[in-house]
Every structure is written in structure tokens, then in C-alpha cells.
Amino acid sequence: MTSNNPPDHKAISALRIERPQNLRELVQDAMREAILDLRFAPxxxxxxxxxxxxLGVSRTVVREVLRFLEAEGLVEITPTGPAVTRIKPEEAEQIYEIRMLLEGMAAAACAEHATRADLKILKQAIDDLGTARDTGDARLSMKATARFYQHVFAVSQKTVAWKVVESLYVRINTLRAMTIRLSNRPTISVGEMKRIYAAIAAGDPEAARAAAVAHVQEASAAAQRTFAELEAAAAEDRPLTKENLS
Amino acid sequence: MTSNNPPDHKAISALRIERPQNLRELVQDAMREAILDLRFAPxxxxxxxxxxxxLGVSRTVVREVLRFLEAEGLVEITPTGPAVTRIKPEEAEQIYEIRMLLEGMAAAACAEHATRADLKILKQAIDDLGTARDTGDARLSMKATARFYQHVFAVSQKTVAWKVVESLYVRINTLRAMTIRLSNRPTISVGEMKRIYAAIAAGDPEAARAAAVAHVQEASAAAQRTFAELEAAAAEDRPLTKENLS
DNA sequence: CATGATAGTATGGTATACCATAATAGAACA
DNA sequence: TGTTCTATTATGGTATACCATACTATCATG
Structure with missing residues (x-):
């Protein structure tokens, strides 16, 4: 019963063991989440x-994670040691500008290439976003949005751009979390996301690009409002810290 | 002789002590350079x-640097441990695509905002590039090019985009170094760079954008040729390694 | 009261030790 | 010769120790 056929690569892949995350990876995830949730203030x-x-780990692990987060821009090294990065208004503006270019490009390409199966996945993300919005769950809103965009970039085969956009997202996510805290105002417009989806579903690249750009422009305007509120608070000599944000 | 004037902030800044680089920073620079120079092969x-x-340092320092380079994309963690990232043709293509968008944007904004002093600096970089090209010095060519672009992005106040582009550059620099090794063919066209400069100097944003995009497109085409040559070499069962690259 | 000196504590930078697992080499066996 | 087993070495993951410097609190002095 010996067979001369080469091994079935699909079968071998299915047997692949998923390695457990090491401490460093676990701490990295935990720290990133804590920063994004404003458990550490900018x-x-x-x-x-x-x-x-x-965290219950040694300094070795902590230091390695800080190095990684530093390279990602979430952590900066001050003269007195590492601190959570503080994002400046000019930087945020630039980040939104880059996102307009990259998200516009991806949405247009997605409109050209999406299959029915892709549209189904995108629709599901939009529906999940609507549900999260209705229940006021900001974390789920962000996750559904990320899922939508991750798939848009995957369909349009722009994984490098997604990596870039993703890294820019994490840097402004603290700003979005602050917007929500300050105003209890959602930062993600379901209507705008629906317009992006509709243009993609209609196979209209230019409409998809325009909708994606408009969405980022609106997010940018919301960010400027947050900065204005932060400045007003500082001028009243009550800077917003971790304590009085909760 | 006591003065009631507040301290002169400019004078204080001039006294600021430049901290010596710690080991980690030194090793980071050394490793990045070694990777870019192909002293470590992809x-x-x-x-x-x-x-x-x-390097003459402890594992602590090495590990921290590897974490940083990993976050930058220069190093990837394989199941057997860290390795220099191997860039795939599709990734390189995407990188050039993003560069077209971002460099085009920066060149156009630079054409709108550059002062006479800025143009002088840009011209100097172009001249240095020409000199380096004439003497066949690839490292100086790359440095002059980086200086040109860094200033373009600074003038157009797009520091975040420069950070993104810079990180993409380091990932394709190994490819450029390979192109030079394979063909002794320079990857930077002085003529194209001169056209970008001329459009900026003429204050013509659209021409600047087009010239910058054309330049990246040419670099992308050169990269595809390099990949083709690498594949041909592999098909002949003589994959290019560190040894036979020298 | 302001300033300077001193001691103690906190913190980042770096090296080293320990451990678990993976990889390799060599020996034994069919 | 090919396969299996065992011992040894290599390697990454993690913890801990040590040191230099920075920061803070206290005391002494003018």
C-alpha cells in the first residue's frame, strides 16, 4: 500500500501547529491595547x-516590547525615559492626509476587483458596525471598521499600504478614544461607511475613492474639534489627564 | 548687575548638551547600515x-535592536529565529505604488512652498548626486538622494509622510543594492531628479508631481528587472547569496 | 529664607545566568 | 545503506544582578 504520490501539501498545512504566543507577544498586545484604551494617557x-x-513579567520583556512600540510610534523615548506618544495637531492632520491617499486608492481598487463573496464580507462588517453603533459599543465599532478596511485592502491586494494605514490608525486611536470620552460622540459615521460600501458594490472606483476620502476628511475635522477642546481645557488650567478623563 | 529679564530661551537652547548615543542606538545604526549594505543578505x-x-555587546542590546528592526520591517521572526527580511516582488511593487502617491504629493506641495533658500539646498543635493554618479559612488548617491527628498518633505511640511517613505526606502534598499551588484547599473537617474528639481524651482506643482511619479515608476521598472534576474539565476540553480554577490 | 551639600532612592542601560527547545552529530541496528 | 536513538551543542526566551546617573528629601550654613 505504498504510494508514489508526493505528499499532499494542503493536508500538511492543515496539520501545522499554531505556536503559543510568547510572553513578549502577549505583553505587546496588552500594552498596545492599554494605550489605545487610554489606560495610559498620552x-x-x-x-x-x-x-x-x-504585567507580572521581567524587565527584559518589558524593554523589548517598549523597543517595538517605540519603532511603531506608540512610545517615545524622552530624556527621562519612555512615555506614551503625544500626538500633535499637525501630525494628526498629516496622518489623515496620508490616509486619504491610501484609503482612496484601496477603495478604488476594491471597487474594481471585489467578488460577490467579498461584498458579502464587507456588508457584514457594515452591519456589525451599525449594530455596535446602536448599542454604543465603541470598541466593537472600531473592530468592525478595522475589519471592513482590512478586507478592502486585502481585496485590492495592497497589504503594504494596509500595514502603513494600520500603523497610522494606532497612532490616532488615542485621539479617537479621547473624542469619545470628551463628547460621548461617536467618531465613526455609519452613513459614510455605507457610502463607501455602496460605491464598491456598484463597481464604481471613482465614487469609492471619493467616498473614502470624504470619510477621512470628516474624521480629520472631528479630530481638529477634539484638539480645540483639549486646548480650551488646558487654557482653563484643567489639563485632561488619565484621572479626569474617566 | 542682577537682571529682571526672563532667561533667554535661545541662549538656553544653545547650551543644550547632546547626549552621547547609548549602545543600543549605536548598534541600531550599525545593524541598519549593515543590512542596507548587504553585509547581511536578505x-x-x-x-x-x-x-x-x-558587535562586542551583550545579548540584551542585540535583542532590543532586533525588536526595533522587526517593527521597522527590516527583520522578520522566522520559526527558527530572526532573519533579514526578504522582499517579494509584489511587496516591492506595492511599495513603489505608495511612494508614487506620497512623493508626488510632497513634490507638488514643495513646488508651492519652496523659498530661494530651499531651492539652494535642493540644488546642492542634485549637484552632489551628479558628482557621486560621475565617480561611481553608490553610497554617496543614495545619501544625496535622501537629502534631497528629506528636504522636499520638510519644505512641504509632511514629516509623517517622510517617516513612512523613509521606512519603505530601507525595505527596498537591499533590492537597490542588489541591482547595483548585479548589473553595476546605477538605480538613481540624475536626469529624472533634475526634472523634479526643475519643476519645483519653476513653482509648478503638477509638473513636480508628474516628475516625481515618473521617477518612482522608473525605479519600479528597474526593480522588476532585478527580480527577473534573480529568478533567472535561481532557475540556473545558482541562487544569489552573500558570497557570490561580492 | 535661600542655597548648597549629602544621603538615599528610583530609574534606565547593560551584562550574565538559567532554562526549554531545537538542531546536529554520531552510534547502533536492521 | 537507511533508519532510529542518544548525547551534545546551539539558540531563543526570560529572569536577575550590577552599575551609573538622575531625582528627591533632608540637613547645615550664611
Whole structure:
């Protein structure tokens, strides 16, 4: 019963063992999430030994993670040590500008290439976004949005651009979280996302691009409003910190 | 002789002490340069203890640097450990596509905002590029080019986009270095760079954008040729490694 | 009260030790 | 000769120790 056929590569892939995440990976995920959730405020010092105690790991792991987050732009090294990056208005504006270019490009390409199966996945993400919006669940809104865009970039085969956009997202996500805290105002417009989806479904690249750009423009305007509110608060001598954000 | 004037902030800034680079920073620079110079080939395993011996530092420093380079995309973690990232043709294509958008945008904005002093700096970089080209010095060519672009992005106040483009550059720089090795063919066209400069100097944003895009398109075509040559070499069962690249 | 000196503590930078797992080499066996 | 087993070495993951410097609190002095 010996067979001369080469091994079935699909069968071998199905047997592939998923390696458990090591401590470094776990801490990386935890730290990124904590920063995005504003559990560490922008500008807050990240003291290694304190993080060790909070996370229950050694300084080695903490330091390696800080290096990674530093390269990602979530953490900056100040003269007194690592701190959560503080995003400036000019930087945020630039980030939205780049997103307009890249998301517009991806939406247009997606409109050209999406299959029925793709549209189904995109629709599901939009529906999930609507549900999350109705229940006021900001975290789920963000996840549904990310899922939508991740798929748009995947369909249009622009994985590198997605990596770039994703890294820009994490840098402005603290700003979005602050917007929500300040105003209890959602930062994701379901209507705009629906317009992007509709243009993609209609196979209209230019409409998809325009809808994606308009959506980012609106997000940019919301961010400017947040900065204005932050400045007003600072001028009243009550800067917003981690404590008074909750 | 006591003065009631507040301290002169400019004078204080002039006294600011420049901190010496720590080991980690030094190793980071050294490793990045070594990767870009093809002293480590794409795909080559980066064994920590070997790097420690070569660099004369402890594993702590090496590991932290690897984390940073990993986040930058220069290093990937394989199941057997860290290795220099191997760039695929589809990725390179996407990188050039993003560069077209971002460099086009920056060139157009630079054409709108450049002062006489800016043009002088840009011209100097172009002249230096010409000199480096004439003397066949590829490293100086790359440096002059980087200086040109860094200033274009600075004038157009797109520092975030420059950070993105810079990180994309380091990922394709190994490809450029390979192109030079394979063909002794320069990858930077002085003529194209001059056209970008001329359009900026003429204050013509659309011409600047078009010239910048054309330049990236030419670089992309050169990269595809390099990949074709790498594939041909592999098909002849003589894959290009660090040894036979020199 | 302001300033300077001193001691103690906190913190980042770096090296080293320990451990688990993977990889390799060599020996034994069919 | 090919396969299996065992011992050894290599390697990454993680913790801990040590050191230099920065920061803070306290005390002494003018």
C-alpha cells in the first residue's frame, strides 16, 4: 500500500501547529491595547519596573516590547525615559492626509476587483458596525471598521499600504478614544461607511475613492474639534489627564 | 548687575548638551547600515550570539535592536529565529505604488512652498548626486538622494509622510543594492531628479508631481528587472547569496 | 529664607545566568 | 545503506544582578 504520490501539501498545512504566543507577544498586545484604551494617557511616563509589577513579567520583556512600540510610534523615548506618544495637531492632520491617499486608492481598487463573496464580507462588517453603533459599543465599532478596511485592502491586494494605514490608525486611536470620552460622540459615521460600501458594490472606483476620502476628511475635522477642546481645557488650567478623563 | 529679564530661551537652547548615543542606538545604526549594505543578505539568519561577538555587546542590546528592526520591517521572526527580511516582488511593487502617491504629493506641495533658500539646498543635493554618479559612488548617491527628498518633505511640511517613505526606502534598499551588484547599473537617474528639481524651482506643482511619479515608476521598472534576474539565476540553480554577490 | 551639600532612592542601560527547545552529530541496528 | 536513538551543542526566551546617573528629601550654613 505504498504510494508514489508526493505528499499532499494542503493536508500538511492543515496539520501545522499554531505556536503559543510568547510572553513578549502577549505583553505587546496588552500594552498596545492599554494605550489605545487610554489606560495610559498620552505623555504618561512608562516606568519599566512599574510595568513589570503590573504585567507580572521581567524587565527584559518589558524593554523589548517598549523597543517595538517605540519603532511603531506608540512610545517615545524622552530624556527621562519612555512615555506614551503625544500626538500633535499637525501630525494628526498629516496622518489623515496620508490616509486619504491610501484609503482612496484601496477603495478604488476594491471597487474594481471585489467578488460577490467579498461584498458579502464587507456588508457584514457594515452591519456589525451599525449594530455596535446602536448599542454604543465603541470598541466593537472600531473592530468592525478595522475589519471592513482590512478586507478592502486585502481585496485590492495592497497589504503594504494596509500595514502603513494600520500603523497610522494606532497612532490616532488615542485621539479617537479621547473624542469619545470628551463628547460621548461617536467618531465613526455609519452613513459614510455605507457610502463607501455602496460605491464598491456598484463597481464604481471613482465614487469609492471619493467616498473614502470624504470619510477621512470628516474624521480629520472631528479630530481638529477634539484638539480645540483639549486646548480650551488646558487654557482653563484643567489639563485632561488619565484621572479626569474617566 | 542682577537682571529682571526672563532667561533667554535661545541662549538656553544653545547650551543644550547632546547626549552621547547609548549602545543600543549605536548598534541600531550599525545593524541598519549593515543590512542596507548587504553585509547581511536578505533571508540570512541573524543569530544573536554571533551578532554579540561581531558587535562586542551583550545579548540584551542585540535583542532590543532586533525588536526595533522587526517593527521597522527590516527583520522578520522566522520559526527558527530572526532573519533579514526578504522582499517579494509584489511587496516591492506595492511599495513603489505608495511612494508614487506620497512623493508626488510632497513634490507638488514643495513646488508651492519652496523659498530661494530651499531651492539652494535642493540644488546642492542634485549637484552632489551628479558628482557621486560621475565617480561611481553608490553610497554617496543614495545619501544625496535622501537629502534631497528629506528636504522636499520638510519644505512641504509632511514629516509623517517622510517617516513612512523613509521606512519603505530601507525595505527596498537591499533590492537597490542588489541591482547595483548585479548589473553595476546605477538605480538613481540624475536626469529624472533634475526634472523634479526643475519643476519645483519653476513653482509648478503638477509638473513636480508628474516628475516625481515618473521617477518612482522608473525605479519600479528597474526593480522588476532585478527580480527577473534573480529568478533567472535561481532557475540556473545558482541562487544569489552573500558570497557570490561580492 | 535661600542655597548648597549629602544621603538615599528610583530609574534606565547593560551584562550574565538559567532554562526549554531545537538542531546536529554520531552510534547502533536492521 | 537507511533508519532510529542518544548525547551534545546551539539558540531563543526570560529572569536577575550590577552599575551609573538622575531625582528627591533632608540637613547645615550664611
Amino acid at each position: 505623555g504618561e511616563r512608562l516606568v519599566e519596573r512599574t510595568l513589570c509589577a503590573q | 533571508g540570512e539568519r541573524l543569530v544573536e550570539r554571533t551578532l554579540c561577538a561581531q
